[in-house]
Amino acid sequence: MVQVAKEPISTKGPRITSEITIAGRYLILIPFTEKINVSQKVKSSEERRRLRRIINDMKPKNFGVIVRTIAENKTAKDLETDLQQLLAKWDTVARRLSQAKHRKKLHSELGRTSTILRDVLNASFENIIVSDSTLYDEIHPFIESIAPEKLDILKLHKGRQPVFEAYGIDRQIKKSFGRTISIKGGVYLIIEQTEAMVVIDVNSGKKTKIPESQEDNALEVNKEAATEIARQLRLRDMGGIIVIDFIDLRSSAARKALYEHLQLKMQEDAARHTILPMSKFGIMEITRQRVRPATTIEVVEKCPACQGTGEIHPSILITDEMENSLSYLIHEQNENKLVIHVHPMLYAYLKKGIFSQMFKWRRKFRRSIKLHADKSLQLVEYHFYNEKREKIRL
Numbered sequence: 001m002v003q004v005a006k007e008p009i010s011t012k013g014p015r016i017t018s019e020i021t022i023a024g025r026y027l028i029l030i031p032f033t034e035k036i037n038v039s040q041k042v043k044s045s046e047e048r049r050r051l052r053r054i055i056n057d058m059k060p061k062n063f064g065v066i067v068r069t070i071a072e073n074k075t076a077k078d079l080e081t082d083l084q085q086l087l088a089k090w091d092t093v094a095r096r097l098s099q100a101k102h103r104k105k106l107h108s109e110l111g112r113t114s115t116i117l118r119d120v121l122n123a124s125f126e127n128i129i130v131s132d133s134t135l136y137d138e139i140h141p142f143i144e145s146i147a148p149e150k151l152d153i154l155k156l157h158k159g160r161q162p163v164f165e166a167y168g169i170d171r172q173i174k175k176s177f178g179r180t181i182s183i184k185g186g187v188y189l190i191i192e193q194t195e196a197m198v199v200i201d202v203n204s205g206k207k208t209k210i211p212e213s214q215e216d217n218a219l220e221v222n223k224e225a226a227t228e229i230a231r232q233l234r235l236r237d238m239g240g241i242i243v244i245d246f247i248d249l250r251s252s253a254a255r256k257a258l259y260e261h262l263q264l265k266m267q268e269d270a271a272r273h274t275i276l277p278m279s280k281f282g283i284m285e286i287t288r289q290r291v292r293p294a295t296t297i298e299v300v301e302k303c304p305a306c307q308g309t310g311e312i313h314p315s316i317l318i319t320d321e322m323e324n325s326l327s328y329l330i331h332e333q334n335e336n337k338l339v340i341h342v343h344p345m346l347y348a349y350l351k352k353g354i355f356s357q358m359f360k361w362r363r364k365f366r367r368s369i370k371l372h373a374d375k376s377l378q379l380v381e382y383h384f385y386n387e388k389r390e391k392i393r394l
Helices: 045-058 076-099 112-120 133-146 148-153 169-176 211-236 252-266 315-331 344-351 357-365
Strands: 003-006 015-017 027-031 036-038 063-067 128-130 154-156 180-182 188-193 197-203 240-245 273-275 283-288 337-342 368-373 382-385
Touching: 027 076, 036 045, 045 063, 045 076, 063 076, 112 133, 128 133, 133 148, 133 154, 148 154, 169 180, 188 211, 197 211, 211 252, 252 273, 252 283, 315 337, 315 357, 315 382, 337 344, 344 357, 344 368, 357 368
Parallel strands: 036 063, 128 154, 197 240, 337 368
Antiparallel strands: 003 015, 027 063, 180 188, 188 197, 240 283, 273 283, 337 382
């Protein structure tokens, strides 16, 4: 029996292990071992001893347990309830195993939403907004079982606007996931992701520089950038080797201050990571646990004029193209009435003079052809609409 420990990433396949673990809210159960480990993020030695003593008294033989950070200051009753649920899951797996043939799934993780809530739900949560009624019905009993005191913050979004649009999430995604990330005061980051590593370049931009304190100014810019970099690593779930090119700092004290600042901001990151001090060249390296592929969201939009090619057809041929399209729509698709939406400048050109281009087209095709000026279009962009005012795709 094996367990998938890591999802496939790029050309690398999944990683599997024979050391089975079943995760709960406060504990992780490890069959066939006796070890008890407490999360390193529980700093109090007294609390660590208390948790270890509680687990040692309640766990059955031949089972190991890892105590998660969220178990800190929880009662023995909470931990026992979680442990009993995990043991019940293991019993189910063991029963299925006795009847299973090879390549059969015995147990799977909770759904993505429930997993996130199990791992990150804490006292700081003020609202949980769900836009899907089925998902709402699914997680309502789950929250009731793991954190009943938080049940009243679960809300079903019923507005006309999509939930991401209503709460400004779309705008934040577009702002946070591009290649260039702007920070206050004109500071910005450029993030380049390659197969081998992630490279982040810090730029001061229009940040005011005071000649007398260039070192202080550079340190301030670097600290602002470090705060945003720590956030971006969590947002995008970037892993592997991350190389950061900070603005050069001459003094060792300033480099140390920046290193400690980044360490402090990275403490919020649940993924395992290691940070190396800044080198002579202003480079800082981070290794961060890579569990799944980094989140990449396309934030640029395809140009409607060139369709992303960076090139447009010669403007001198635009009328020939439009005439060919008109011929096809009238003779092949039997359109009787057409409206052409064009840029105002193209509108003026097509309507210019007594014997304008529009006059020639109406006379040639003997159909109702109208022209409409649309400021939202590019200079050589045009669209055809039928008599029902439906856009015609060519």
